[in-house]
Amino acid sequence: MKRRKDVDEFKVVEGVIDPPTVKTLYKLLSRGTISALHGSISTGKEANVYRAEDEEGKPLAVKIYRMSTAETDFMMEYIVGDPRFKKVGRRSRLLIPQWAMKEFKNLHRYHDAGVRVPKPLEIERNVLVMEFIGDMESNLPAPLIKNIEIPSPVKVFNEIIGMIETGYTKAGLVHADLSEYNILWLGKPIIIDVSQAVLIGHDNAKKYLLRDIQNVINYFKKLGVRTEDPEVIARHIISVGDK
Numbered sequence: 001m002k003r004r005k006d007v008d009e010f011k012v013v014e015g016v017i018d019p020p021t022v023k024t025l026y027k028l029l030s031r032g033t034i035s036a037l038h039g040s041i042s043t044g045k046e047a048n049v050y051r052a053e054d055e056e057g058k059p060l061a062v063k064i065y066r067m068s069t070a071e072t073d074f075m076m077e078y079i080v081g082d083p084r085f086k087k088v089g090r091r092s093r094l095l096i097p098q099w100a101m102k103e104f105k106n107l108h109r110y111h112d113a114g115v116r117v118p119k120p121l122e123i124e125r126n127v128l129v130m131e132f133i134g135d136m137e138s139n140l141p142a143p144l145i146k147n148i149e150i151p152s153p154v155k156v157f158n159e160i161i162g163m164i165e166t167g168y169t170k171a172g173l174v175h176a177d178l179s180e181y182n183i184l185w186l187g188k189p190i191i192i193d194v195s196q197a198v199l200i201g202h203d204n205a206k207k208y209l210l211r212d213i214q215n216v217i218n219y220f221k222k223l224g225v226r227t228e229d230p231e232v233i234a235r236h237i238i239s240v241g242d243k
Helices: 002-014 019-031 073-079 092-113 153-171 205-222 230-242
Strands: 036-043 047-053 059-065 120-124 127-131 183-185 189-191
Touching (some): 019 120, 019 127, 059 092, 073 092, 092 127, 153 205, 205 230
Antiparallel strands (some): 047 059
């Protein structure tokens, strides 16, 4: 019962995981999806991300969405109207698993389209298992772009705009919350936190697209990058997507 012991010890150390989530983790441990859980990589308003290992000892990332303390009102803006989620429960115990599934599906769409995101591996209730983004030898997670000195800011800016375009034209998604706070750096930019990403047919997709572009421009302007007007960039992306 070593795996059960691993989960129990993790629960005690972190003190934030509710009993149903412990059971969910135990399912993943029993299936061999993960073999060990370690400390927190990051904490957010809706979820924490932890480092884990698979049965071969390779690092994984496990995102655990909070069931009891999560603020769910903002989620409705991004999930209502999504044809993939026609029956949406407003209570957290119903909504949070759908929100986790939404991130899992969005990661798949981005990954399959060639946008650099963590590869999704498995979803169980409010627990998402995905590729670990970081140094595979030291197990150190990749930093956010805001926490490093970006080499060639103009090139990286163009890469990120290209990722936004590919997301729109190939994955059919708009991130809807993109900024320097959810782009990792591992030699190249990697987009994370895609639970709120919406299909391009969403009523607010174009508004979110413009906001994402503006956020990226605002950050890179601080680094001295001159850019086109965000509306010009957005119109170009939309026109490519309409072809």
